[in-house]
Amino acid sequence: LGTVGIRSSNLSTKSGIALLYNKETSNTYDVRLKLTKEVLIIQKLDVVCTRGGDPQLNVSTEGGAEHKVPVVISKMFKDQVHLLRTAGEEVTITVRFLREVPSFLKLPLGSPVPPADQSSRVSSPLFDSGLHLNGNSSNTAPSSPSSPSANEPKYEKRWLDAVSLPLLMARASRYKAGTDKLRSNSFEVCALDGASINILQFCTAAESTDWLQAISSNISDLTLENMKMINRYCSPDDQIVHMGWVCGNPHADDAGPSNTFKFLALRGPWLYIFTSPPVSATDWGQAETLYILYEVLFKVHKLWMAEDCWIQAKFYLGLQQDEEVQDGEPFCFSILVGHGQSHTFSVEMTSDLAVWEKSFQRAVFMEVQRVGSKTYMCSSQGKVLCLTIDFGSGFTCSESSSKKILWRYKFSQLKGSSDDGKTRVKLLFKNAENKQIEMKELEFSNLTAVLHCIHSFIASKVASVDPVFVNSQSISGKYMI
Numbered sequence: 001l002g003t004v005g006i007r008s009s010n011l012s013t014k015s016g017i018a019l020l021y022n023k024e025t026s027n028t029y030d031v032r033l034k035l036t037k038e039v040l041i042i043q044k045l046d047v048v049c050t051r052g053g054d055p056q057l058n059v060s061t062e063g064g065a066e067h068k069v070p071v072v073i074s075k076m077f078k079d080q081v082h083l084l085r086t087a088g089e090e091v092t093i094t095v096r097f098l099r100e101v102p103s104f105l106k107l108p109l110g111s112p113v114p115p116a117d118q119s120s121r122v123s124s125p126l127f128d129s130g131l132h133l134n135g136n137s138s139n140t141a142p143s144s145p146s147s148p149s150a151n152e153p154k155y156e157k158r159w160l161d162a163v164s165l166p167l168l169m170a171r172a173s174r175y176k177a178g179t180d181k182l183r184s185n186s187f188e189v190c191a192l193d194g195a196s197i198n199i200l201q202f203c204t205a206a207e208s209t210d211w212l213q214a215i216s217s218n219i220s221d222l223t224l225e226n227m228k229m230i231n232r233y234c235s236p237d238d239q240i241v242h243m244g245w246v247c248g249n250p251h252a253d254d255a256g257p258s259n260t261f262k263f264l265a266l267r268g269p270w271l272y273i274f275t276s277p278p279v280s281a282t283d284w285g286q287a288e289t290l291y292i293l294y295e296v297l298f299k300v301h302k303l304w305m306a307e308d309c310w311i312q313a314k315f316y317l318g319l320q321q322d323e324e325v326q327d328g329e330p331f332c333f334s335i336l337v338g339h340g341q342s343h344t345f346s347v348e349m350t351s352d353l354a355v356w357e358k359s360f361q362r363a364v365f366m367e368v369q370r371v372g373s374k375t376y377m378c379s380s381q382g383k384v385l386c387l388t389i390d391f392g393s394g395f396t397c398s399e400s401s402s403k404k405i406l407w408r409y410k411f412s413q414l415k416g417s418s419d420d421g422k423t424r425v426k427l428l429f430k431n432a433e434n435k436q437i438e439m440k441e442l443e444f445s446n447l448t449a450v451l452h453c454i455h456s457f458i459a460s461k462v463a464s465v466d467p468v469f470v471n472s473q474s475i476s477g478k479y480m481i
Contacts, residue, residue, distance in 0.1 A: 012037040012221070014214045016207075020044075021186070021199035028201060032159045033211070037218055040170075040189060042163035042198060051154035163198060165191050168222045169277040171245040172215045173348060174208075175259055180249070187212050192277060216348060220244070237370050241266040242359030243277075244352075246345035249332065262288075262345065264356075266363040269293055269371075271335065273343070289343075293367045294374070294456035295449040297336040298360040300353065301344075333357065338448045339421055358472075361463070368460040376450050378442045387442060387450070389457050395427075397440065407440065411458050423447050 014035040019028040020042060034041040073093075169192040174182045185208045186201040202208040227240045234240075243265035265272040272278075273289040331353050332346045347353050373390040377400065384400040394410040409429040415437060419425040425447060427440045444450050463469045 012218055014211070016211070018211070019201040021201055023199070031162070031200075033200070035211075035214055035218065038167055038222060040163075040165045040167060040215060041161055042165070043159040044162040045157055046160045047155050048158050048160075049153050050156050051152075163196065165189060165196055165198065167215070167219050168192060168226065169263075169279075170219050171261060172212055172219060173245070173247060173261070174212070175247045175261075175346070177261060178259060180259055189215060192279075194276065212348060216352075238268040239366075241363040241366070242355065243267070243272075244356075245277075246347055246356075249344040249346055264345070266293070266359055269367050271296060271363075291335070291337055292449075293360075293364050294371075295337075295452050297452045297455060298357065298364075299334045299336060300357055301332040301334065336448075336452070341448075361459075364456050365460045365463055365469075368457055369464075374453055374457075376444060376446070376453075378444045378450075380440075380442050385442070387444075389453055391457055391461060395429075397442075411461050414458070417451075419447060419451065421447075425451065 012035075014033070016033055018031055018033050020031040021028050030045060032043040034043065171190045172187055173190075174187045176183060183199075185203070185205050186199060187208060188197055188199045190197045200208075200211065202211065223244055227243065231239050243263065246262055246264055248260045248262045260275075263274040263277045265274070265278070267284075269292055271291045271293055272284070272287045274283075274286075275288050278284045278286070331348065331350060332344060333353060333356060334345070335343045337343065347356065368391055372392070373388055375386050375388040378385050378387050385406070386398050386400050386403075388396040388398070390396065393408070394413070396405060396408045398405045410432075413429045413432065414427060415430050416428040417425060423445065424441065424443050427442070429438050429440065430436070431438055
């Protein structure tokens with residue numbers, strides 16, 4: 001533990017040593033991590049017989065009284081399963097204690113095996129008991145290392161693959177599911193199926209952050225490739241702009257778990273909220289919730305730069321030593337969906353937050369340009385009216401029945417607004433001719449959606465004349481598709 005892995009030049013592979021936490025036993029075990037572009041491989045140390053003994057009888061056992069668990073057969077070597085299948089209803093297994101093994105297990109990988117008289121009979125501190133049945137019933141002491149017997153078993157410590165976790169749609173997070181706690185110097189990696197959850201621990205916060213960033217980066221790259229593949233077969237108005245895991249933070253008065261993981265997707269006109277990633281076309285119709293993009297508002301929870309930097313520094317330098325850390329980090333955003341209603345989510349890093357913010361802006365911009373205009377039913381002084389918000393012309397109010405236009409203003413003429421938070425809004429426009437402020441009071445059944453739509457259209461209009469934004473959208477579109 002403590003060996004910092006070195007990432008290769010292609011920035012997608014990495015290897016190093018960590019601890020794997022076992023929830024059932026509350027113990028941690030030494031493991032070696034091998035990160036590739038598509039898979040995280042977790043290896044455990046095992047002792048294998050490389051010479052001598054009868055390979056026809058080799059099995060490996062785990063457990064024992066010292067571990068407070070039963071002794072069980074953990075591994076059958078190649079072509080040995082038939083031994084148990086054909087042994088009848090009762091099987092007697094004779095275990096011979098290997099005197100040279102325990103001390104050998106305590107040595108670092110690659111260390112020479114000590115003489116037999118220096119061996120200890122204490123069982124291995126590794127993930128299993130270290131007992132290996134080799135079928136050699138001889139009780140003679142092992143030969144001197146200088147003149148080994150040809151039939152004397154030779155054992156070596158080797159890293160063997162224990163878990164191969166696919167990174168496509170996987171989740172890596174420091175959050176403890178169902179709580180508002182953050183893990184210190186550790187995080188969990190969960191596969192798409194949700195069945196394989198592995199909690200990895202590290203010596204320092206810096207090492208933990210480095211691994212979290214590396215794994216998250218590969219997950220993001222695979223997600224992007226998956227998006228590109230889906231978008232090739234979708235119409236232009238049904239493109240996926242961004243998707244990924246977030247941690248949902250409910251309000252304090254909400255019942256149920258404090259935090260739950262959600263999978264968000266920005267696709268076409270919709271913001272999708274899933275409990276698990278959509279894999280098939282059918283899954284896209286099984287969203288937990290979905291909203292029209294231009295009728296919701298994206299809000300980043302920002303802190304002062306000094307506080308932001310200090311919080312990040314504490315995690316990176318390991319100054320936060322509590323086993324369970326309260327959620328005080330700034331990487332959060334909210335989706336405002338109605339009056340007093342919102343969804344709050346948190347992500348692992350500031351880079352994730354920036355990606356979500358830019359992706360949401362782009363998704364809204366694309367949808368506003370696609371629809372061009374949106375009309376809402378409203379009323380004023382007892383009359384049923386229609387308010388049309390148009391990307392090109394601005395605001396137009398007309399009678400619902402006759403379609404007679406009552407007034408029209410450009411976006412640039414809107415100088416202010418106020419609302420009662422329920423149904424009524426006052427819009428203040430500047431008359432282009434006399435320069436006077438004119439107030440228009442309207443009443444809507446879905447006021448929040450209307451206000452968010454106005455915000456989305458005006459923001460998109462401003463962005464459309466910003467060369468930096470327009471250029472970035474052009475580049476992002478080519479990169480995505």
